[in-house]
Amino acid sequence: MEYVGRIFVILISSILINNFVMSRFLGICPFLGVSKRVETAIGMGAAVTFVMAMTSLITYIVQYAILEPLGLKYLQTIIFILVIASLVQFVEMVVQKASPTLYQALGVYLPLITTNCAVLGVAIINIDEKYDLIQALFNGVGAALGFTLAIVLFAGIRERLELSDIPKPLKGFPIALITAGLMSVAFLGFQGLIK
Numbered sequence: 143m144e145y146v147g148r149i150f151v152i153l154i155s156s157i158l159i160n161n162f163v164m165s166r167f168l169g170i171c172p173f174l175g176v177s178k179r180v181e182t183a184i185g186m187g188a189a190v191t192f193v194m195a196m197t198s199l200i201t202y203i204v205q206y207a208i209l210e211p212l213g214l215k216y217l218q219t220i221i222f223i224l225v226i227a228s229l230v231q232f233v234e235m236v237v238q239k240a241s242p243t244l245y246q247a248l249g250v251y252l253p254l255i256t257t258n259c260a261v262l263g264v265a266i267i268n269i270d271e272k273y274d275l276i277q278a279l280f281n282g283v284g285a286a287l288g289f290t291l292a293i294v295l296f297a298g299i300r301e302r303l304e305l306s307d308i309p310k311p312l313k314g315f316p317i318a319l320i321t322a323g324l325m326s327v328a329f330l331g332f333q334g335l336i337k
Contacts, residue, residue: 148277149276149277149280151336152273152277152280152281152284153280153281153283153284154284154335154336155284155336156280156281156284156285156287156288157284157285157287157288157291158288158329158332158335159332159333159335159336160288161288161289161291161292161329161332162260162263162264162285162288162289163260163288163289163292163293164288164292164325164326164329164330165326165329165330166260166263168258168259168260168263169190169258169259169260169261169263169289171251171254171257171258172186172190172251172254172255172258172293173289173292173293173296173322174318174319174322175251176248176251176293176297177293177296177297177300177318178297178300178301179247179297179301180294180297180298180301181244181247182244182247182248182297183290183293183294183296183297184290184294185237185241185244185247185248186248186251186252186293187286187289187290187291187293187294188290189233189237189248189252189255190255190258190260190261190286190289190290191283191286191287191289191290192229192233192286193226193229193230193233193255193261193286194260194261194264194282194283194285194286194289195279195282195283195286196229197222197225197226197229197261197264197265197282198264198265198268198278198279198281198282198283199275199278199279199282200225200229201221201222201225201265201268201269202268202269202273202275202278202279203275204221204222204225205218205269208221209221218266218269219262219266222262222265222266223256223262225265226255226256226261226262226265227256230252230253230255230256231253233252233255234252234253237252260285260289264281264282264285264286265282267281268281268282292325292329295325296318296321296322296325299321299325300318300321303317303318303321
């Protein structure tokens with residue numbers, strides 16, 4: 143029962159308290175680039191969720207089955223990036239085949255998941271925090287759900303901002319950055335949620 147509680151804490155913490163976008167400031171590029179429409183944000187969130195979950199699993203196995211037994215820990219970052227790039231290529235092919243409209247909407251940001259530092263960040267944090275395989279998986283899924291939550295909320299706000307009467311100097315990107323800052327402050331309110 144204690145183990146299940148630990149899993150729950152990891153999941154909630156990665157979604158809300160240590161949100162990769164709002165608290166750790168990782169994955170900002172797709173957060174700002176693909177958040178103009180809610181539909182596109184949901185598609186990006188789903189793609190990142192798959193990549194982060196699979197990355198957590200595969201990098202954990204690679205770390206403890208190959209890198210550490212063979213004394214190749216110094217190759218960790220390069221190998222993790224190769225794993226992430228392979229997964230993103232797979233997702234890109236699936237999205238292109240399954241939903242050409244979403245593929246067009248995501249544009250350059252879909253292959254750029256490879257360079258999304260949130261994905262590499264979750265893989266490295268899983269190793270640094272010494273999570274086991276299940277904990278690493280839940281941390282990856284939680285981090286991805288937190289990313290999706292942040293980007294969808296932000297996209298909803300940006301859609302409404304387009305209809306609002308905003309002073310000309312703040313229109314567009316400036317008001318988006320101010321909004322992202324305010325959202326980050328709001329997410330700080332979750333800091334005392336779990337002790």
